[in-house]
Amino acid sequence: xxxxxxxxxxxxxxxxxxxxxxxxxxxxxxxxxxxxxxxxxxxxxxxxxxxxxxxxxxxxxxxxxxxxxxxxxxxxxxxxxxxxxxxxxxxxxxxxxxxxxxxxxxxxxxxxxxxxxxxxxxxxxxxxxxxxxxxxxxxxxxxxxxxxxxxxxxxxxxxxxxxxxxxxxxxxxxxxxxx
Amino acid sequence: xxxxxxxxxxxxxxxxxxxxxxxxxxxxxxxxxxxxxxxxxxxxxxxxxxxxxxxxxxxxxxxxxxxxxxxxxxxxxxxxxxxxxxxxxxxxxxxxxxxxxxxxxxxxxxxxxxxxxxxxxxxxxxxxxxxxxxxxxxxxxxxxxxxxxxxxxxxxxxxxxxxxxxxxxxxxxxxxxxxxxxxxxx
Numbered sequence: 001x002x003x004x005x006x007x008x009x010x011x012x013x014x015x016x017x018x019x020x021x022x023x024x025x026x027x028x029x030x031x032x033x034x035x036x037x038x039x040x041x042x043x044x045x046x047x048x049x050x051x052x053x054x055x056x057x058x059x060x061x062x063x064x065x066x067x068x069x070x071x072x073x074x075x076x077x078x079x080x081x082x083x084x085x086x087x088x089x090x091x092x093x094x095x096x097x098x099x100x101x102x103x104x105x106x107x108x109x110x111x112x113x114x115x116x117x118x119x120x121x122x123x124x125x126x127x128x129x130x131x132x133x134x135x136x137x138x139x140x141x142x143x144x145x146x147x148x149x150x151x152x153x154x155x156x157x158x159x160x161x162x163x164x165x166x167x168x169x170x171x172x173x174x175x176x177x178x179x
Numbered sequence: 180x181x182x183x184x185x186x187x188x189x190x191x192x193x194x195x196x197x198x199x200x201x202x203x204x205x206x207x208x209x210x211x212x213x214x215x216x217x218x219x220x221x222x223x224x225x226x227x228x229x230x231x232x233x234x235x236x237x238x239x240x241x242x243x244x245x246x247x248x249x250x251x252x253x254x255x256x257x258x259x260x261x262x263x264x265x266x267x268x269x270x271x272x273x274x275x276x277x278x279x280x281x282x283x284x285x286x287x288x289x290x291x292x293x294x295x296x297x298x299x300x301x302x303x304x305x306x307x308x309x310x311x312x313x314x315x316x317x318x319x320x321x322x323x324x325x326x327x328x329x330x331x332x333x334x335x336x337x338x339x340x341x342x343x344x345x346x347x348x349x350x351x352x353x354x355x356x357x358x359x360x361x362x363x364x365x
Contacts, residue, residue, distance in 0.1 A: 009345075009349040011321065014296070014297055022303065024218060024323075026217055028220060033209065033213075036212065037208070
């Protein structure tokens with residue numbers, strides 16, 4: 001008898017019912033899952049290309065991050081600079097006495113720095129540098145007198161400045177070497 | 180990974196999870212594993228018969244072989260069928276090896292002869308005592324619902340052989356269940 005001619009043994013209804021009642025699934029064991037994941041990990045299956053986008057994408061991302069950082073930095077810097085600039089502080093009328101003292105110190109320091117820079121840049125080529133610096137200082141002394149802040153100091157300072165001017169005018173110009 | 184993200188992965192299709200796994204996503208693999216292992220484990224457990232204590236080893240071998248060959252899965256077949264085929268072949272590879280178990284599992288060794296109505300437990304015991312080649316066909320055809328053509332492809336036998344083997348396996352099951360005959364001719 002060939003295989004095609006064989007009379008198949010069919011299941012009866014009761015057998016079919018029991019076959020259909022057999023469970024189709026058996027719960028998996030968590031330890032087995034971890035065992036397999038460990039094995040796959042040791043073979044390098046995980047995390048290979050997860051953070052390896054295409055080069056063009058990486059370049060675009062780098063440029064975007066750089067530009068974003070630059071924009072954010074400039075905005076934050078501009079805001080901070082505007083709020084704390086000398087001019088902004090001078091325009092405020094809500095400063096405390098202590099803050100105004102600090103402001104005066106800052107302005108004074110700024111004057112000294114500006115005078116130094118001006119002198120460095122122009123003393124050998126522009127004789128008006130010293131005169132400008134002196135005039136500013138004299139102006140400051142006068143302002144102190146008008147404000148009642150001098151306590152006699154402004155007069156002395158003005159005198160010193162005037163004496164300095166007289167000595168400088170009467171003296172022969174000397175060779176000054178700036179380093 | 181939080182519970183919400185795991186739930187989102189569980190909603191993805193097999194093909195999407197496979198794509199992510201190929202990209203090295205561990206959680207995509209875990210989602211695939213959770214989805215397909217319960218059925219795979221049940222099939223392997225039944226196929227192994229008296230070697231049931233090797234079930235978890237065979238399941239692990241199946242997943243490892245499946246993952247290593249995942250690049251060959253082209254999506255023509257269902258992933259579950261593809262994985263099951265690997266599991267069947269892995270289980271069959273154990274048939275040629277001597278059983279490591281010194282005694283049969285208790286549920287297999289117990290007498291399968293019965294007087295009352297047929298129960299699922301009786302049937303499981305009888306299936307476990309079938310010869311390996313008959314048990315494979317019964318499990319795949321009568322329990323898992325594969326056609327003879329699919330079985331022929333899965334275990335690389337002619338379709339006719341699958342039919343003949345199934346017919347003889349059913350007769351053997353009946354004898355065991357009705358008469359308590361433990362010796363079954365192939």
